[in-house]
Amino acid sequence: MKYVVWGLVVLLLTIHQDIWFWEDNTLVFGFMPIGLLYHACISLAAGFTWYLATKFAWPLDEEPAANSAANSSTEKSERGASA
Amino acid sequence: MTQLIIICCYLALLLGLGVLASRLFQGTSKDYMLASHSIGPFLLLMSLFGTTMTAFALVGSSGEAYKEGIGVYGMLASSSGIIHSLCFFVLGVKLWKLGQKYGYVTQIQFFRDRFESDKIGILLFPILVGLVIPYLLIGVMASGTVISSVTEGAFTNMFAESDYGVPPWLGSLVICVVVLIYVFFGGMRGTAWANAFQTLVFMALGLVTFLIIADKLGGLQTASEKVVEKHPSKMMRAVTEQEEADHIQQMKIWRKLAAYNWMVDEGDLKLTDEQLTEAHKPLESMKFPPWQAAFRKRRAEARYASENGLLNPLSAEEQLKAEIAQDDRVVKGELSAEKSFKEFPKSGNWQAEALGYFKDQIDHPDKKTEGKMTRKQAMGRYRAMRWAPEAPGEIDPWMFLTYIFVPLSVGMFPHLFQHWLTAKSANSFKLPVVAHPIFIMIVWVPCVLIGVWATSATVGNSNTPLIPPHFNPNGVLAYMVTNLTNPVLAGFLTAGILAAIMSSLDSQFLCIGSIFTNDIVTHYAGKERFSDRQTVLMARLFVVGIVLVTYILSLMGVRRVFTLGVWCFSGFSSLFPLVFAALYWKRMTKAGAYACVAAAFGSWAWLFHASNYGAKPHFSFLGMMPVATMITCSTAALVLVSLITKPPSAETLARFFPDKKT
Incomplete structure (x- = not known):
């Protein structure tokens, strides 16, 4: 399923290049230019794709303990500054 | 207010x-x-x-x-x-x-x-x-x-x-x-x-x-629907043939206007009183706001001069200078006939010129007196009547x-x-x-x-x-x-x-x-x-x-x-x-x-x-x-x-x- 999700992201990026509506100014529902409606639908499809991504391809397995900044960057950067 | x-x-x-x-800030x-x-x-x-x-x-x-x-x-x-x-x-x-x-x-x-x-x-x-x-x-x-x-x-x-x-x-x-x-x-x-x-x-x-x-x-x-009728290209990503043709036509008219203005301002072209009266005749049957009168007269004169062969053909460089002046641009760098007037930057003085041109008509926005306008309107009107048509x-x-x-x-x-x-x-x-x-x-x-x-x-x-x-x-x-x-x-x-x-x-x-x-x-x-x-x-x-x-x-x-x-x-x-x-x-x-x-x-x-x-x-x-x-x-x-x-x-x-x- 993870690969399907990433495949959908690639598909979205591909169909975003809609050369087929380049010269079309048809009004859908009487007011909505078809080129704009198509891209609004891409936005909706993106929302759905990212929903699937959070369900099936979430990058973290577990939640790390909050504020476990034992090895803080400040300490590290201070070491760097004195180096 | x-x-x-x-x-x-x-x-x-x-x-x-x-x-x-x-109040919820912990201070850290x-x-x-x-x-x-x-x-x-x-x-x-x-x-x-x-x-x-x-x-x-x-x-x-x-x-x-x-x-x-x-x-x-x-x-x-x-x-x-x-x-x-x-x-x-x-x-x-x-x-x-x-x-x-x-x-x-x-x-x-x-x-x-x-x-x-x-x-x-x-x-x-x-x-x-x-x-x-x-x-x-x-x-x-x-x-x-x-x-x-x-x-x-x-x-x-x-x-x-x-x-x-x-x-x-x-x-x-x-x-x-x-x-x-x-x-x-x-x-x-x-x-x-x-x-x-x-x-x-x-x-x-x-x-x-x-x-x-x-x-x-x-x-x-x-x-x-109004957009599809007037500017169909705005509803897609290409330009319709009709809009392209209209723009070319508008540019032709504008170029003649630029040439006429340049020849009057910089050259020695001067229409006689009879020619001016003849040139302005078509305007008599047209309705337009008073502030447009001077601009429209110039356009009518340019048209008359062009139709009657009074516009001497300009060299490519002279035409470019005319277009630069008409579009309120300034020459910076090399002036080459190969270039378009759009390649030159706008003059910093055009706002002052616009305001100076309409100075007697500028007033408070609430005063709706005939012929009065705001400073923003003055500049907008000046640009609309003078500058090259937008592509x-x-x-x-x-x-x-x-x-x-x-x-x-x-x-x-x-x-x-x-x-x-x-x-x-x-x-x-x-x-x-x-x-x-x-x-x-x-x-x-x-x-x-x-x-x-x-x-x-x-x-x-x-x-x-x-x-x-x-x-x-x-x-x-x-x-x-x-x-x-x-x-x-x-x-x-x-x-x-x-x-x-x-x-x-x-x-x-x-x-x-x-x-x-x-x-x-x-x-x-x-x-x-x-x-x-x-x-x-x-x-x-x-x-x-x-x-x-x-x-x-x-x-x-x-x-x-x-x-x-x-x-x-x-x-x-x-x-x-x-x-x-x-x-x-x-x-x-x-x-x-x-x-x-x-x-x-x-x-x-x-x-x-x-x-x-x-x-x-x-x-x-x-x-x-x-x-x-x-x-x-x-x-x-x-x-x-x-x-x-x-x-x-x-x-x-x-x-x-x-x-x-x-």
């Missing part, structure tokens, strides 16, 4: 919110900068969305749609819906995890650790702050323009130079001060709250604006394709990095990832439609365009709101526009303060040297300094918000390979990082210079968006130099790429 009162009330409300948040720099990692999904969604949707989204999108048509949505909105969430997903979550683990507050802390290099911070600090400044500039400029437009006529005796409304410099100043105050009081917690509140305000009021404007234009259908815009498929790189900027925005770190848990990211593209659609679709409707809207039932040609795109939304709604609503709607602008400015102000104290002051002076209170104070002072610089820059010149935004975002995008490879490519080295930053900065600076510092709105390189070249250069430098230099230490690899099994 009503609009002004509503705007003032809204700003007071925001200040109150900042003060309320300050961690709470001030990261709200103690306490932001949940809804507040994270609202603050991330409010931060990314700035003046660029409302003022810029409607202005750009007015100039270029509906294609602007595909270029930036739908692509952002895919790319922004991708960045939240592949970068945000991972960076949040590292931030939790190692206590990062800023991007530079992460890069210093990951590349085992202290100096990378010194290199990145001026570049990141330098790129945030144009981003701030977009908001500061747009807020001044919007407030000035909607408060026109609010005063009776003051600010005549801004049509008796709040001057742009004062509007920008007030917004800067209000945002500074609530950021200073509330820190990241106040910023997140204010962002959430303002995001709700601008989304709700945006939809109301859209419906009211549609209604005033005769309904959704009528408004769109219908089309979008090049290669430019459209390479625009997809621009939203990658989100991956390197320092203020978004800081917002990511405020999340309570990784799961807090899920809602923003899913809802962001849909929220973009809710805001952008109405703005784009308002922008294209503005191209063809007319005054009442007449044929007079509501917005004259050569109108400043930054002012389109405010102009539509002011002219098509009542004062109370216009005040609320302006508050909504300002909400969008301020919800980005606040995060940026807070962020630059954070990177200054964490990456420069505390980093070099040591954490023990200053108390938490002193650290917060230093952050505030640095922010004031940067805001002051931005404010001064905003007074110096006007650029299209959209163009400025695209250059700023392109700079951040060119650094995207740096953060992506740092998280996902073990072989990336310190030298590779330096090479990437140098290549990104070098290519950005070179191309920005070639575009005349953003003055050419349609600038392309190799037929593509400049950002494509920048990303190619920075990626190539990163990969090549990393491959030929020593890999990172085992300790660093263990910190950033731990074995999943352990």
Whole structure:
């Protein structure tokens, strides 16, 4: 399923290049230019794709303990500054 | 005055919110900068969305749609819906995890650790702050323009130079001060709250604006049909043959006018009284406002002179000079007949000339006396009657394709990095990832439609365009709101526009303060040297300094918000390979990082210079968006130099790429 999700992201990026509506100014529902409606639908499809991504391809397995900044960057950067 | 009162009330409300948040402020720099990692999904969604949707989204999108048509949505909105969430997903979550683990507050802390290099911070600090400044500039400029437009006529005796409304410099100043105050009081917690509140305000009021404007234009259908009838190219990404032919014809007439004016002003052409009477005869049967009389007479004379063979053929160079003068441009550099008049910059004196021309007719906006006009109208009318006809815009498929790189900027925005770190848990990211593209659609679709409707809207039932040609795109939304709604609503709607602008400015102000104290002051002076209170104070002072610089820059010149935004975002995008490879490519080295930053900065600076510092709105390189070249250069430098230099230490690899099994 993870690969399907990433495949959908690639598909979205591909169909975003809609050369087929380049010269079309048809009004859908009487007011909505078809080129704009198509891209609004891409936005909706993106929302759905990212929903699937959070369900099936979430990058973290577990939640790390909050504020476990034992090895803080400040300490590290201070070491760097004195180096 | 009503609009002004509503705007003032809204700003007071925001200040109150900042003060309320300050009561919950724990007094530590961690709470001030990261709200103690306490932001949940809804507040994270609202603050991330409010931060990314700035003046660029409302003022810029409607202005750009007015100039270029509906294609602007595909270029930036739908692509952002895919790319922004991708960045939240592949970068945000991972960076949040590292931030939790190692206590990062800023991007530079992460890069210093990951590349085992202290100096990378010194290199990145001026570049990141330098790129945030144009981003701030977009908001500061747009807020001044919007407030000035909607408060026109609010005063009776003051600010005549801004049509008796709040001057742009004062509007920008007030917004800067209000945002500074609530950021200073509330820190990241106040910023997140204010962002959430303002995001709700601008989304709700945006939809109301859209419906009211549609209604005033005769309904959704009528408004769109008018555009298809008058400017069909605005409803697609190509230009119709008819519009192309019409433009060529208009340019022919304009060129004759330029030649005639030049021969009269610079040469020895002078029509006799009889010829002038004959030339002006067709005007007798025409109806037009009195202010157009002088312009129309000149046009009629040019036509008469051309039809009767009185215009001596000009040499190519003379014709170019005539067109430069007619379009109020100045000769800078070589004057070659090969060039188009559009390649020369606009004269700085045209506003003075326009105002001088109409000086007896300029008055207070509330005085509706026959023949009177505001200063803005005077300049608009001068431009409309004198300058070359605007060419219908089309979008090049290669430019459209390479625009997809621009939203990658989100991956390197320092203020978004800081917002990511405020999340309570990784799961807090899920809602923003899913809802962001849909929220973009809710805001952008109405703005784009308002922008294209503005191209063809007319005054009442007449044929007079509501917005004259050569109108400043930054002012389109405010102009539509002011002219098509009542004062109370216009005040609320302006508050909504300002909400969008301020919800980005606040995060940026807070962020630059954070990177200054964490990456420069505390980093070099040591954490023990200053108390938490002193650290917060230093952050505030640095922010004031940067805001002051931005404010001064905003007074110096006007650029299209959209163009400025695209250059700023392109700079951040060119650094995207740096953060992506740092998280996902073990072989990336310190030298590779330096090479990437140098290549990104070098290519950005070179191309920005070639575009005349953003003055050419349609600038392309190799037929593509400049950002494509920048990303190619920075990626190539990163990969090549990393491959030929020593890999990172085992300790660093263990910190950033731990074995999943352990």
